[in-house]
Amino acid sequence: MKNSSIDWQDVHPTNRYAAEIVMGMRPSCEMERLACQRHLDDLKRQATEGFPYVFDESRADRIFEWFERCCRHVRGPFSGELIELVPFQKFDLGAVFGWVHLDSGKRRFRKAFHMRARGNVKSTEMSGLALYGMCGDCVYPPGRPDLKRYEDSPEVECAAVDKGQAKRVWLDAMKMGENSPDISKRLRIKRTYIEHAKRGGWLRPLSKDTKNKDSGAPCLVIIDEYHAHQTSEIVDVSYSGFGKRLQSLMQIISTAGKDSENSPCKKEYDSLCKMMKGETDMQDSYFVMIREIEQEDDPHDETIWVKGSPILQDENEYSEELRKQMRAEHDDAYNSGDPSKIREFLTKRMNRWQADSENKYMSGIMDKWKALAISRDAFLDLVRGYVTWNGLDLSKTTDLTGSGFVFRLPDGRYAVTAHGFMPEETATKHEHSDRVPYRQWADDGWCTITPGAVVDYNYIKSNIQQMETDESWFIQEICYDPYNATHFTQQLEAEGYERVEIRQGVQTLSEPTKFFRELVLKGLIVHDGSPLLTWCLSNAVEVKDNNDNIKLSKKNKDDSQRIDLIAAIMNAMVRAMVGDSRINLNEHIMSDDFSF
Structure with a gap:
């Protein structure tokens, strides 16, 4: 033309x-x-x-x-x-x-x-x-x-x-x-x-x-x-x-x-x-x-x-006044240095999507995480026969429970995957409160809906054993949040698994939490694209102490935006990132009494 x-x-x-x-x-x-x-x-x-x-x-x-x-x-x-x-x-x-x-x-x-x-x-x-x-x-x-x-x-x-x-x-x-x-x-x-x-x-x-x-x-x-x-x-x-x-x-x-x-x-x-x-x-x-x-x-x-x-x-009286107002809001936002004002200006006046205003752990880099996904079949082929650390976040028996796995690959990368478990009688309620499709995810193999009103931990044990049998994974350790998990992990220990209690203070969790994010930024992590794990990761809020130590949390204690699967992976990452240096780290973990 x-x-x-x-x-x-x-x-x-x-x-x-x-x-x-x-x-x-x-x-x-x-x-x-x-x-x-x-x-x-x-x-x-x-x-x-x-x-x-x-x-x-x-x-x-x-x-x-x-x-x-x-x-x-x-x-x-x-x-x-x-x-x-x-x-x-x-x-x-x-x-x-x-x-x-x-x-x-x-x-x-x-x-x-x-x-x-x-x-x-x-x-x-x-x-x-x-x-x-x-x-x-x-x-x-x-x-x-x-x-x-x-x-x-x-x-x-x-x-x-x-x-x-x-x-x-x-x-x-x-x-x-x-x-x-x-x-x-x-x-x-x-x-x-x-x-x-x-x-x-x-x-x-x-x-x-x-x-x-x-x-x-x-x-x-x-x-x-x-x-x-x-x-x-x-x-x-x-x-x-x-x-x-x-x-x-x-x-x-x-x-x-x-x-x-x-x-x-x-x-x-x-x-x-x-x-x-x-x-x-x-x-x-x-x-x-x-x-x-x-x-x-x-x-x-x-x-x-x-x-x-x-x-x-098109120049007219209205557009001239609008430009003046936009200029005033721009100057106010950037001269103040207030991130919330800058975010408001970019969102409302520039029409540019902004990261969630909460102190989100993965703010601005969720796209990098998603880009590191490979297909589930390719992931299983990649890690077949490898040593892995399992992490457990059992939380309440009526809520989502997470079991995560971390692998160290020969090329310096880490591979991670996680599986969720939720009781049948609360799944429908949580679909409405959490606004995510648990049943569809279960059909697709990303989580398991267990019978009854509470999570049946036998399904978690079966999942771990199935990964060992079907995929030839060698479980190095079961790394668990001690809340509500002692009896179950004792059962696992009786079956030959080595278990390590992971205290939930920032002195234990800060280094692996920062390390995980660095892996994402550097492209040194690979995952199987689980939408449930990605959802949990996107919900995680960063909590920081006065020494810049961090750990993950939900926005509020009773928030329906759950983080259980990424919490399980962090428990495993505590041990996976140090490899054979287990004795010294274990002493550090057991002495961790930091609390908020």
Whole structure:
């Protein structure tokens, strides 16, 4: 596409914006360029075999006209004025609503994932979209607006992590509807409900506290600030209601958040980035637009701020004020040197994911850990016939119990693996409280669900013996946390195993805990990719004394974010890292009386 050959006035705004991004006429990040390139590529293959979709400009224009003729600002200096869409909004809205099936006219996209920084009119868009879902959404064959089909009883959900946030989105939509003569005559807007005057239905707030979340058949679901959701429950329940309408749509809109192993938004973000880069199959029904500053970008350089804040692309009164505010927050954060303020600026204003704000043991290096995984079969082949140290963390008999193994390899690397055990009667409860799939992990071989209400330690013994028999492992020592383990390890000792009590003070655990992290940083550790072990590792918080000795802990004593498997590995690492120097270390361990 040559710039000199284009009459830009004849190009639809959605297509024009995509071309300007791909040609470098507008600054952008990689993910935005990929989204725009996808749109241009799809234009070339529309209405072809295997891709039965077309870009219907009339459908894109319809959503533009809805905003610019019916919707008024409810916040800020433009409050009360009709909304004027800026170019990036015309691309996003035009693409989501303009792509339709060639024959039926139904929308192509069933899901849309939008990420951009704070201040980029997400709330305004959500309110206008919610009202469009109630009043204007319809189906018609491409180019035939005279054949519009509306659905009776439209259902629109404004979903958020809690009732207050969900209600805020709903209240903004209510105020926007009340302030518009075109919209207010179509809807009955009351203090507690919004419905269509002729077709019924509802526009309602939805959160984890809402009863009967799964009773609807939504036309449109708006998921607000998905980064704040601890689970994917709202997304999953809402999406399960699709299929009952002609063209249901879910709009997920968020800024970045904490790069947590348990964040459903971060998992979705990571998955979609892979899809857009071509590392996984493209989902034709999923629209993705991620705007962010990139890892190599300097957040002090104002010229790159536009990557996460596309509204800065076009100079106007609002963008000028936003830039001033961003500059003030930048200066305040970096001049203060406060890590929490810097993290807040990078997350909310730069739209860059940040490590969990807690003092996480593996903060910022979980990706390095994951990259060191090999397949389970390859791992077993690698360590077959080797000496290993076993570590046990038995904890409460009704909770997760961990058995870990540490190997020293001839090339200087260490290999680690761990297995979990949980009683049948508490597994379901812990799946809900811990928000992880223990039963699925058990099916996949990463843990064992034992019968009854408490962990049957015979299963742990059987697992250790099976590894010796099937994989030819030689168990050098059983290294155990003395809590709740004396009787069981005595049984193991009676069967010929050598057991070593590992005191749980920092004087014992600090050196192996630091050593383990160094191995990860240097790429000198290998593991079998256990999702249960990775989850435990991501949960571990670093506890430090006045002498910079450290050990691992959960965030809170009763926290459901468990660390048992990595705790078991650390017990084994105490002995594995010193090899044959067992007598001196044993004396050190037994004299360790440090406590907090």
